[in-house]
Amino acid sequence: MTRQMTGAKMIVEALKEQGVDTVFGYPGGAVLPIYDEIFQQNDIRHYLVRHEQAAVHAAEGYARSTGKPGVVLVTSGPGATNAVTGLTDALMDSIPIVVLTGQVPTFMIGNDAFQEADTVGITRPCTKHNWLVRDTKDLSGVIHQAFHVATTGRPGPVLVDIPKDVQFAKSTYQPKESTKISHYAPRTKGDADRIAELVELIENAEKPILYTGGGVINAGPAASAKLRELVAETDFPITSTLMGLGAYPASGKNWLGMLGMHGLYEANLAMHDCDVMINIGARFDDRITGRVEAFSPGSKKAHIDIDPSSINKVIRADVPIIGDVDSVLEDVLALWRERGSKTKSTAVQTWWTQINAWRKINCLAFTESPKTIKPQYALTRLEELTKGHDRYITTEVGQHQMWAAQYLGFEDPNRWMTSGGLGTMGYGFPASIGVQVAHPGALVINVAGEASWLMNMQEMGTAIQYRLPVKQFILNNERLGMVRQWQELLHGERYSESWSEALPDFVKLAEAFGAKGILCKDPADLDDAIMEMINHDGPVIFDCLVEKHENCFPMIPSGEPHNKMLLGENASTKDAIGSSGAVMV
Amino acid sequence: MSPLKIKKGTSKHSAYDLRDPHSEVVERHTLAVVVANEAGVLARVIGLFSGRGYNIESLTVAETDHAGHLSRITVVTIGTPSVIEQIKAQLGRIVPVHEVHDLTVEGASVERELALFKVAGTGNDRIEALRLAEIFRANVVDSTLESFVFEMTGTSEKIDAFAELMRPLGLVEVARTGVAALARGAL
Numbered sequence: 001m002t003r004q005m006t007g008a009k010m011i012v013e014a015l016k017e018q019g020v021d022t023v024f025g026y027p028g029g030a031v032l033p034i035y036d037e038i039f040q041q042n043d044i045r046h047y048l049v050r051h052e053q054a055a056v057h058a059a060e061g062y063a064r065s066t067g068k069p070g071v072v073l074v075t076s077g078p079g080a081t082n083a084v085t086g087l088t089d090a091l092m093d094s095i096p097i098v099v100l101t102g103q104v105p106t107f108m109i110g111n112d113a114f115q116e117a118d119t120v121g122i123t124r125p126c127t128k129h130n131w132l133v134r135d136t137k138d139l140s141g142v143i144h145q146a147f148h149v150a151t152t153g154r155p156g157p158v159l160v161d162i163p164k165d166v167q168f169a170k171s172t173y174q175p176k177e178s179t180k181i182s183h184y185a186p187r188t189k190g191d192a193d194r195i196a197e198l199v200e201l202i203e204n205a206e207k208p209i210l211y212t213g214g215g216v217i218n219a220g221p222a223a224s225a226k227l228r229e230l231v232a233e234t235d236f237p238i239t240s241t242l243m244g245l246g247a248y249p250a251s252g253k254n255w256l257g258m259l260g261m262h263g264l265y266e267a268n269l270a271m272h273d274c275d276v277m278i279n280i281g282a283r284f285d286d287r288i289t290g291r292v293e294a295f296s297p298g299s300k301k302a303h304i305d306i307d308p309s310s311i312n313k314v315i316r317a318d319v320p321i322i323g324d325v326d327s328v329l330e331d332v333l334a335l336w337r338e339r340g341s342k343t344k345s346t347a348v349q350t351w352w353t354q355i356n357a358w359r360k361i362n363c364l365a366f367t368e369s370p371k372t373i374k375p376q377y378a379l380t381r382l383e384e385l386t387k388g389h390d391r392y393i394t395t396e397v398g399q400h401q402m403w404a405a406q407y408l409g410f411e412d413p414n415r416w417m418t419s420g421g422l423g424t425m426g427y428g429f430p431a432s433i434g435v436q437v438a439h440p441g442a443l444v445i446n447v448a449g450e451a452s453w454l455m456n457m458q459e460m461g462t463a464i465q466y467r468l469p470v471k472q473f474i475l476n477n478e479r480l481g482m483v484r485q486w487q488e489l490l491h492g493e494r495y496s497e498s499w500s501e502a503l504p505d506f507v508k509l510a511e512a513f514g515a516k517g518i519l520c521k522d523p524a525d526l527d528d529a530i531m532e533m534i535n536h537d538g539p540v541i542f543d544c545l546v547e548k549h550e551n552c553f554p555m556i557p558s559g560e561p562h563n564k565m566l567l568g569e570n571a572s573t574k575d576a577i578g579s580s581g582a583v584m585v
Numbered sequence: 586m587s588p589l590k591i592k593k594g595t596s597k598h599s600a601y602d603l604r605d606p607h608s609e610v611v612e613r614h615t616l617a618v619v620v621a622n623e624a625g626v627l628a629r630v631i632g633l634f635s636g637r638g639y640n641i642e643s644l645t646v647a648e649t650d651h652a653g654h655l656s657r658i659t660v661v662t663i664g665t666p667s668v669i670e671q672i673k674a675q676l677g678r679i680v681p682v683h684e685v686h687d688l689t690v691e692g693a694s695v696e697r698e699l700a701l702f703k704v705a706g707t708g709n710d711r712i713e714a715l716r717l718a719e720i721f722r723a724n725v726v727d728s729t730l731e732s733f734v735f736e737m738t739g740t741s742e743k744i745d746a747f748a749e750l751m752r753p754l755g756l757v758e759v760a761r762t763g764v765a766a767l768a769r770g771a772l
Contacts, residue, residue, distance in 0.1 A: 124632055
């Protein structure tokens, strides 16, 4: 049975068929017909954000906490250009997002019409793929394809640009099952020979390490479960990138903590000294590798990634495996069991002895202060008081983000949402909104710095309107802390423009929106204040005044290898960064 | 424990292992990229090269299969082996890209380019230009009393060589199509 309908109706139908029940968006002239259709139905709930960038970040938070694609609807011109940061963020972090943009009518395209922008041109480099739909008959098919592309292979953002006349015109709706999905079908199953090589590598490893990333999270909870099985089978130490936290539980005995520039001492030294490195769904990002030539010089490296372009891009893999992490780990475990494989357990035990010695350095130790709240202390208390809850954490970008990654523990995947690749200040607040929409009863906390948080503070309106009890835990040091830290290390302590001047009174700001504000500046009051935040049934802005000049350690200065780290109190931060490293940040 | 049935150093995906990717030797490769013939696909390919800092020495594109909506983009690029591998992998993940062939490593191939040369002159220069055109098997496709337009098909090197010879003889303008290339043999 064929169904005739307008393009606008078709969009809503296609979204429903894709199982979409939540859309984040902002109306405007070029999407009015779609909003009219949204008004006339109840299956899809639309969340009105206060800025289109926030719509995309909210959709990212939704996607990352559920594993489902996030959907965004914005208008042409400025609506689309405001979405660009979010699209780039989602591309860098491989988050499945479908963005629908309105466009001026087809006959006006190219005429510099009101609110016209070359949306597909602008977003071509920041989407996995995009489409301009010029004919209503293609519209529903393109939307089905868009979902297919966003969610298969390495996930990512896609955009469908829909001119207003295409929304008004009528055509036949094409259901999902009769849509010819393009040839796009990325390889998911790893090569059997390579998997056998990996199993042999695991059998012979004496100083192994598992280095996992966001690919494990993207491969779904089943992949995390298999990763945990692999760790249990092998007793290998495991570390993770910022993106992969939660795939292996922080309470697990093999957990070394996060690696990388602000990663843990034991994780980075194990990466440097290992003889077998098994990269599972990570991409050898420059925040991980430091100086590439000095990166883990003595190890054989296996690399599992669904994106062939990730392999050998930065670090040459001895055993490259192209495939979905879940599928590859399944094959690895199956072969491991079939062969009755065993590790070199004596050697691995010796390796653990070494690692445990590194652990004793206690690299996250910090000096507590009776007078001022240390940011590390604030996060330690936040962890202690919230870890029993059904908790989701988002962050902004900067020192607080690194501290959150260091001091908060994640037991499960999809519980940690942070802007890793692009490092987008302003990500965390709207992302927390998206997470809360997906998990209404959960405790959703955005760990923020005051400067990042101000970048999307308009979303207080959204939180209030939809009664989303998101907790904004702002570590307020009245500084752009990470910028300040680099200026201290690299630019002769000339703190150029890294103050947060003219800050608002966050408590009054919360009250102005109708939310609760909490100010805390005394360590003695912190626990009670955090409990007050948790127990308040509504959005909270928590203004936590912290030590202003705290630096984030451990730290691998840019251009240095993993075994040259700066540690907190014990290390001098003066002249830490050589000139060759100065270009990396 | 059952024995492993693998041969070390061999794999169907041996494209990664053929050469040392850390070699700093810059190589010239001709890539044939089969793409869906849809709006914006050329911009995607070119945008990839400019966005990631790769080189384009030559680029030709035209529809080659009308019924299948396929176009063929022939790109000549230069880079170190690891950069060439990246270019191929990056091209491969563009959604409308169907196939990426590296004609430089996938066996013998033929490469041809077509060029038009406008040469203006009189007297001996004009006669010399015509004589050289015959040697190079260039065709005269337009002539006036003061000028010729020569058409020539050949490798890029041959076209470069002819252009150099024509320069002192009154070369006014050159139009080149860029390289088209196919693998030799039946498949």
